[in-house]
Every structure is written in C-alpha cells, then in structure tokens.
Amino acid sequence: KLYAHNHMISRREASHDIKLQAANPSTELEQIMWRLYEEYEMEMNLLEPFEPAKQVDEQQKKIDFNVSGGIIESQWAMDSFTFTGTASLVDIAPDGSPNVNVNISSQRWKKIV
Incomplete structure (x- = not known):
C-alpha cells in the first residue's frame, strides 16, 4: 500500500544494507505511525492519481x-x-x-x- 519512486525500503534493508539506525517499533508505535501515514495519504490524495x-x-x-x-x-x-x-x-x-x-x-x- 505504500507508494515510492522505485520501491519501499524495508527496515531490514535500511539497517543492514544502508546502515541507518532503523529499529522495530512496538505494536503501539507501529499503529501510531500507520495512522500518521493514513493522514498524509488523505492530505495528499495518494489514492487518487493526478x-x-x-x-x-x-x-x-x-x-x-x-x-x-x-x-x-x-x-x-x-x-x-x-x-x-x-x-x-x-x-x-x-x-x-x-x-x-x-x-x-x-x-x-x-x-x-
């Protein structure tokens, strides 16, 4: 469901391949981040192509x-x-x-x- 220029960078790729400080969040934080994404999705009309x-x-x-x-x-x-x-x-x-x-x-x- 996530949209990107080429592909989504997973947490594993971010931490292992790119060497970023990416962590696995708690279930509660994961849900909060997903709700935030959905707010951006609505604000930017991501489900409706321009x-x-x-x-x-x-x-x-x-x-x-x-x-x-x-x-x-x-x-x-x-x-x-x-x-x-x-x-x-x-x-x-x-x-x-x-x-x-x-x-x-x-x-x-x-x-x-």
Whole structure:
C-alpha cells in the first residue's frame, strides 16, 4: 500500500544494507505511525492519481489545480511542496481521449500550519 519512486525500503534493508539506525517499533508505535501515514495519504490524495485529462472535457475546458508533492511536518509547523497550475483541453483525439496541456505556474513550499 505504500507508494515510492522505485520501491519501499524495508527496515531490514535500511539497517543492514544502508546502515541507518532503523529499529522495530512496538505494536503501539507501529499503529501510531500507520495512522500518521493514513493522514498524509488523505492530505495528499495518494489514492487518487493526478490525472488532469480526466478532469477536463468539452464543458469544463480548463481547470486550476494545487497538488501537494510532499509534506514536511514538525511539532512547530507543517509545510507542503505544492504544484500550482492549469490544465486545458486542447482537443479530443479520434479515439475519444482528450489531449490536455498542463501548465505549472509555480512549485514551492507552502506553510499549512
């Protein structure tokens, strides 16, 4: 269920192969960490791929979007690396699929909390 660029690094790989200080948490801490992951999953819409071609059509030819690409959180603050832009319908291909132009107008860290 975890998403990564290439693969998830297990605790064993982190501690044995990469030599990081990775520990096996208690069951209680493991559950807390999983709930935290689920909060990030919801905040970043990880279960919904960013597919602007599915959001524009003949009626809604242009949409504005803000997409979080990452979050850093501490006890004092929470910041999101956010992509802001527009997706515009260019035309509809003969097979019925939309050709969409995506324009990123900014990508920057934004303070959430």
